[in-house]
Amino acid sequence: MNVSLDPSPSVDAVAFDTAAAESFAGDMAGILNAGALAVMLSFGHKMELFDRMADMPPSTSEVIAKAAKLSERYVREWLAAMVTGGIVRYEPEGALYHLPSEHAAALTRGAPMGNFAGTAQLVSIIGASEERLLECFRSGEGTSYDDYPCFHQVMAEDSGQTVVAQLFDVIVPMVPGLDDRLRAGIDVMDAGCGEGRALVALAEHYPTSRFTGYDLCEDALAAGRELAQSKGLTNLRFETKDLTGYDAKDAFDFVTSFDAVHDQKDPQGLITGLYGCLRSGGAYLMQDIGGSAVLENNFDFAMAPFLYSVSFSHCMPVSLGQGGEGLGTMWGWETALEMLKIAGFSSSERHVLPHDPMNVWFVSQKD
Numbered sequence: 001m002n003v004s005l006d007p008s009p010s011v012d013a014v015a016f017d018t019a020a021a022e023s024f025a026g027d028m029a030g031i032l033n034a035g036a037l038a039v040m041l042s043f044g045h046k047m048e049l050f051d052r053m054a055d056m057p058p059s060t061s062e063v064i065a066k067a068a069k070l071s072e073r074y075v076r077e078w079l080a081a082m083v084t085g086g087i088v089r090y091e092p093e094g095a096l097y098h099l100p101s102e103h104a105a106a107l108t109r110g111a112p113m114g115n116f117a118g119t120a121q122l123v124s125i126i127g128a129s130e131e132r133l134l135e136c137f138r139s140g141e142g143t144s145y146d147d148y149p150c151f152h153q154v155m156a157e158d159s160g161q162t163v164v165a166q167l168f169d170v171i172v173p174m175v176p177g178l179d180d181r182l183r184a185g186i187d188v189m190d191a192g193c194g195e196g197r198a199l200v201a202l203a204e205h206y207p208t209s210r211f212t213g214y215d216l217c218e219d220a221l222a223a224g225r226e227l228a229q230s231k232g233l234t235n236l237r238f239e240t241k242d243l244t245g246y247d248a249k250d251a252f253d254f255v256t257s258f259d260a261v262h263d264q265k266d267p268q269g270l271i272t273g274l275y276g277c278l279r280s281g282g283a284y285l286m287q288d289i290g291g292s293a294v295l296e297n298n299f300d301f302a303m304a305p306f307l308y309s310v311s312f313s314h315c316m317p318v319s320l321g322q323g324g325e326g327l328g329t330m331w332g333w334e335t336a337l338e339m340l341k342i343a344g345f346s347s348s349e350r351h352v353l354p355h356d357p358m359n360v361w362f363v364s365q366k367d
Contacts, residue, residue, distance in 0.1 A: 033085065035123070036081070037081065037085040037087070038120045038123040038124075039120070039123055039124055039127070040078060040081045040082065040085070041087075041107070041116065041117040041120035042117070042120045042121045042123060042124040043078060044078065044082070044107070044117055045107075045115070045117035045118050045120065045121060046121070047068060047070060048068065048109075049064070049068055049070075049075070049078070050099060050104065050107040050108050050117055051108050051109055052064065052067050052068045053088070053097070053098075053099035053104070054099055054101070054104035054107075054108050056098075056099075057098070058089075058091055058094075058096035058097065058098040059096060059097060059098070060094070060095055060096060060097070061075050061076040061079055061095070061097065064079070064097060079097050082097075083097070087099075087103060087107075088103075110161070110165075111161075114161055114162075114355075115157070115161055118154070118157045118158065118161075119158065121150070121154045121157075122154060122306075122310055122314075125148055125149065125150070125151060125154065125313075125314070126309060126310070126313040126314075128148075128149055129143070129147060129148060129313055129314075132147050133312075133313055133317070136317055136320075140320075141317075141320070141321070142317045142318060142319065142320030142321025142322065142324075142326070143314075143317040143318055143320075143321045144318065144321050145216065145217050145318060148314060151314070152194055152195055152217060152219065152220040152223070153195075153223075155194055155195075155259070156194055156195040156197055156220075156223070158259075159194065159195075159197050159198060159258055159259075160197055162287075162355070162356045162359060163197075163198045163258050163287065164197050164198055164201050165355075166353070166355055166356070167198060167201055167202070167205075168205060170353060170355070171285070171353075171361070174285070174349075174351055174361060174363050175254070175283050175285055175363050178254065178283065181253065181254070182202070182205075182206040182209050182254075183206060183208065183209075184208065185206075185208035185209050185210070186209050186210075186252075186253035186254055187209070187210050187212075187251065187252045187253050187254075188202065188209055188210065188211045188212070188252060188253065188254045188255070188256070189211075189212045189213070189214065189251070189252045189254075189255050189256070189277070190211070190212070190213045190214070190255075190256045190257065190258070191214055191243055191246075191255060191256070191257040191260060191261075191270065191274060192214070192215055192216075192243070192257055192258075192260025192261070192264070193213030193214060193215050193220075193221075193224065193238065193258075193260075194215055194217075194220045194224075194258075194260075195220045195221075195223040195224045195227070196213040196215075196220075196221070196223075196224030196227070196228070196236075196238055197224075197227070198256070198258060199211050199213045199224070199236060199238075200224065200227050200228050200231065200233065200236065203228065203233045203235050203236035204231055204233060207235060208235075209235065210235050210236075211235060211236040211237070212236075212237055212238075212239065212252075213236070213237070213238045213239070214238075214239055214240075214241040214243055215238070215240065215241070216240065216241075216242055217240075218240050221238040221239070221240055224238045225238050243264070243270055243273065244264070244265050244266055244269065244270070244322070245266075245269060245273070246269075246270065246273035246274070246276075246277065247273055247276060247277075248273075248276070248277040249276055249277065250277070250278070250279045250280075251277045251279075252277050252278060252279065252282065253278070253279055253281075253282045253283075254278075254282060254283055254284075254285070255274050255277065255278060255282070255283075255284045255285070256284075256285045256286070256287075257270075257274070257284075257285075257286050257287070257288075258287045259287055259288055259289070259359065260288075261286060261288055261336070262288055262289065262315055262319075262327050262328065262329060262331045263314070263315040263316075263318050263319050263327075263328075263329075264319060264322075264324065265319060265322035265323055265324035266324060267324075267327060267331070267339060268339050268342060268343070271284075271286075271339050271340060271342075271343040272342070272343040272344070274343070275343040275344045275345060275364075275366060276344075278366045279366070280366060280367065281365070281366065281367075282365075282366045283363065283364065283365050283366070284340075284345070284362075284363075284364045284365075284366070285361065285362070285363055285364075286336070286340075286361070286362045286364070287356075287359050287360070287361050287362075288331075288333075288336055288359065288360060288362075289307060289329050289330060289331070289358065289359060289360070290333055290352055290357070290358060290359050290360035291304065291307060291329075291330040291332060291333070292330075292332050292333065292334065293330070293331060293332025293333075293334045293335045294332070294334075298330060302357050302358055303358060304330070307329050307330055307358070308328075308329070308330060310329050311328035311329035311330055312328075314329075315327075315328050315329040316328040316329070333350065333360045336360070336362060337350065337362070340362060340364050344366070345364040345365070345366065346365075346367060347364070347365070348362045348363065348364040349362065349363045349364075350362055351363070
């Protein structure tokens, strides 16, 4: 591919900064490399190659392919991308590949730094949705959840590391007195529960409490029911429900929503409905993206370009597809606080957790 750095004749040669143009072109090359590597990370995660390699000494592509039960030729080409991308180390003498433990700490299931390879699956989903999104770009229409392959599985994996792994040591203690109440037995609802991994963990940990998960997507709930059944849980139920206009009164003592509000048709209506369904003294725990509603405040926010891209390709259009306003992923913690206040919560505590810098957590009590 040939790239010309010469400005077009219409550009004022005096004003044109060649050094800046060359620097920007270099940045573009880096972006293309990073984008391709993100897709390769997704392959590595789905094929469990990082998990295999984390426990292996420097090995040939043949040994790695055999351990992963994959085609050696494909593994070798994938490894070449990983080596030139600085992810896997390579020893030419012996043609040995090695995943350093410091890199595995951000690339494997249950990784202490978070599994970025799992998150990279969202980049592949964006690419797979391109044709539908091009149509929406022209028409202004929205999308449906069915337009996104494997989206719920990816979000369930993300929930596993940001929510479930920290549930009992970090998250439950954020709500004063919640652990004692759950042990005594209360009614709990998760709004937009997806596959319900957090609910399953809570139901297993607190057998005297009763848990309900609502979501629009039956395929996600089916996975939740299967997991709950495999654990023999009888204090948990999942129900397909559109929470638009939800108006149950005094039905629950504790309500949660994990990364589920901003892509709703009517986020304000949902939060107001969740306030109404809480009994007096109940609490609402909401996790959502921690960016600001003001663009310039997000210049230094972690992974802001990635989050705006996810917003453009999923969260904004699925809201528009339901007839909503399409707030998007970066709707802003300021917007969330204002909506909680409008819903009726007199005060809400905002938390940013060390293990989850991209998200913000709100604890709101009903008087």
